[in-house]
Amino acid sequence: MSEKVKTIAEVVKTVPDGSHIALGGFAIARNSISVAHELIRQQKKNLTLSQSVVGLETDLLVGAGQVKRLIMGGGSLDRFGPVHCVNRAREASREFAHDYSSLSITFRYLAGSLGISFIPIKCLLASEILERLEAGSAAEDVRRMKCPFTGEEYLLMRALNPDVSFIHVQIADRDGNCQIDGPTWSNEVQVKAGNRIVVVTEELVPTEVIRRNPERTIIPGHRVEAVIHQPFGGHPTGVFGCYDYDAEHLKLYVNHSKRAETFPEYVKNYILGTKDHWEYLEKVGGAKRMSELKAVQIQGY
């Protein structure tokens, strides 16, 4: 097998403009920050992003103007604030975002991960969410139907299959076998629905470590195209068992993101102004700050 361990820059170079990308974060947890930054450095354009619950990584890409279409279930930065950039983009164009719910996006990924092109659900019915989807460009992704067995009314949704799914994990081996610590929200189906799968890992471990707990392997290596080893790759979001979210930096981020005029300054200082994630980490406090954020083992944060 060709070597799968690559740098973020190498991998992002292979992502064409206009791709449909699914990032694996949730609000301020386990975001693919290192990937979002590199997508910005390489100025990828006209991206479609899909996600059950969007967070910082997606707010960054939308704020940087690289996203054409957002397929989302919802999102926030928890108590640190809303996803201001995403919300501004939704305000600017009613067609920018296809709003669903957490479960309906997850079901669309489930269908994609199983290779079935549609799936029924009992959500979104009798809501303005569905009315809007049916009235806009998402109309081709939804259909109402009665169950042929029970006669119950359902919404059928088209499977979601991202061109590239990214996931940030605690440990992976060189073949791409990866294991996650903590809850996994929609990660398994979001990733397995992807036509290409890229894993960013905090720790690169020998396969022997994987074999010790094979039931924890959430994505098997044969599905994985590339493995990126990037410690603190999720900063400033938290990675359970590795490090806590960086409250100070999240506040700083929101202070920039809440106004369109101040956001570019954040991108300039912390992303375009740094050549890679290591330089970014230095800029936000380096080893000292990372050590402060490092998780206490028993509690995981």
Added chain:
Amino acid sequence: MSEKVKTIAEVVKTVPDGSHIALGGFAIARNSISVAHELIRQQKKNLTLSQSVVGLETDLLVGAGQVKRLIMGGGSLDRFGPVHCVNRAREASREFAHDYSSLSITFRYLAGSLGISFIPIKCLLASEILERLEAGSAAEDVRRMKCPFTGEEYLLMRALNPDVSFIHVQIADRDGNCQIDGPTWSNEVQVKAGNRIVVVTEELVPTEVIRRNPERTIIPGHRVEAVIHQPFGGHPTGVFGCYDYDAEHLKLYVNHSKRAETFPEYVKNYILGTKDHWEYLEKVGGAKRMSELKAVQIQGY
């Protein structure tokens, strides 16, 4: 919460004749033998059994004449032989079994576990399996349909929701939180599709043990109606990490099961002739035999 820890006899008493039961075994692995035996002792009648891959537990119940309908994907006793009793019953009546495949039964459980009443699949098409289903009493459970989004032809199947799902696990706590060691075939969806869920566990552990590896909890306690603590409850099938299958007893079983005339003798000697699973274990070799079968920790068998 009322005490969930019960005896097998107590729980089986609450299962009405004619129930649809799903047992959690696969061929000669992790079978709910203690449950099958008690269903026989209490002479439960007209049962419907569903299972992705049937094994010893189901062969026993069919051989004892307590099963009216079997919904199956396939089955065997691995190299020890076929499921003779099941095969004889299929030979006696073409309507006895609804034959599917492993994945199609698993998808029907998946739909049941998610609370969707139907699910599409790309299997069984262009096969005599489907022709037979459509021609018989299973016709009401299958429909052909084109995907409204892609136009691709699919088979729609009705969700499976057993009245009671049983599962045999390595560890569970008194609330029913349970964790499985080794592969889980269709256990998660088979159990979560059940309207009632009963867990039989080799070890009853404090909840603190569950909290140590919450990602391994395959069935959360709030779904579980009853917890039965029955060491060696899977004998003569194997339970990974606990004990190996009992090759000698499996051969003895097949020597009885291969002919209709000799099978009742097995039921009489080992099931009706024993008042509970402890007495059964004595009959098949007691502590000495169980110690021989006990797994070597590192290898799990």
Added chain:
Amino acid sequence: MPDVMPEAQVRATEIMAAAGARELHDGEVAVVGIGLPQVTAMLARRTHAPTLTTLLEIGVINMDPKDTPVGLADSRSFYRATCWSGFLDIMGMNLHRGVVDVGFLGALEIDRYGNINTTLLKEESGKIRYFNGSAGGNDVASLAKRVMMILRHDKRKLLNAVAHLTSPGFVGGKSRQELGLRGGGPHRVITDKAVLGFDSDTRSATLLSLHPGIQLDDVLASTGFPLQTPKQIPLTPLPTAEELRLLREEIDPNRVYIT
């Protein structure tokens, strides 16, 4: 410490938490969010509902945090769980499966039929401002057996028509069956002034109790839709001394949510 505190010393959020907790029964399954819903569930677990099961959409069952989380995505809310899974298990194999008794939802706006808006607001200028959207809100509203709403009592939040119907209640006063929805729909609205329920015939919001010290006129003036009111209006019970102790000393000692 007297068995019931003089109301002056009791915060509205404490009354809300106690009122919410009383709606949760032992052995039930609840989907909760971080904030007052989680505080409410914790209070119920530590008083009359020790076996209440709490589900977090993100994939956490029976969290037992020792530090106060800032949200669902905070590792603090994963602590000492009995199960870590994900949306497919929590929202699919539990909520969509039909085993969730109670769902707690916050709201930007609600109307008399318990329809919820968490997506956008229309400013006087006509400008539309977007917020978080549904996340699990529509799923919970569609599927939970009972939906409990917790929000500030303000006539710009409780109004005749929501700016966007994100999560359905009794849309247009219709029954859930007519709407093709499985869940039982709106059950309670717990505000900082009162507890509302829904009339079984009209399916419209009705006043169940006033918090101690709150006047009916105040509530009516703060409610943007016509509110059915009984002749005799009971008072929302104050939290017991033990409930207050739990809230203040154990559940939210840093007053992150009990503000």
Added chain:
Amino acid sequence: MPDVMPEAQVRATEIMAAAGARELHDGEVAVVGIGLPQVTAMLARRTHAPTLTTLLEIGVINMDPKDTPVGLADSRSFYRATCWSGFLDIMGMNLHRGVVDVGFLGALEIDRYGNINTTLLKEESGKIRYFNGSAGGNDVASLAKRVMMILRHDKRKLLNAVAHLTSPGFVGGKSRQELGLRGGGPHRVITDKAVLGFDSDTRSATLLSLHPGIQLDDVLASTGFPLQTPKQIPLTPLPTAEELRLLREEIDPNRVYIT
């Protein structure tokens, strides 16, 4: 030990395993059963296809057993796996997802179009005898990119019409697309006498090679359907000395499957 063994010393099962292994390419994903398919995959992994991924339907990826399992359900086949999951992952999120390159299937009967019967046999008396049924067989036949069949060469097993079409090949000589099936369908039939392929036009079984020492007449007499045969019939290569060493000393030292 010479590089190629004199054929007299080579068992048919060893030739079958080596022939099967040659059909597996490095980096591919194969659904295997226990027995010759697993032996074949192991041989490929230890020779030219070190990164071949093996999937067991039950939920085991890249098993590395140190003791010979008696079947899928034998704990010995769980040993040292890189992933333990289940049907939904292996057969759903891999096979149905379309990422499985090769599927191995055994059979009671097959016909010229690679249709497989694993369900029942009709005896001369007319009595029907049932066997294991499909299990994952129909799923693999429907969805894998290439299907490899391994069975004993016997005209009662390779015949004009199977007693029950459990798993579809090129049904009635139709294309997979016409049949509404995703997988590529039948690719090879490996028997104890020969290796068969399928004609790209007629989609009917064709003789690709004879095992050393086997006569064409023998194969034709043992085949219950008309078999397309080329003018020049190549010999199936014998296993190399290293392949034999691996099979005999490492992969199946107790001769459980190499019989």
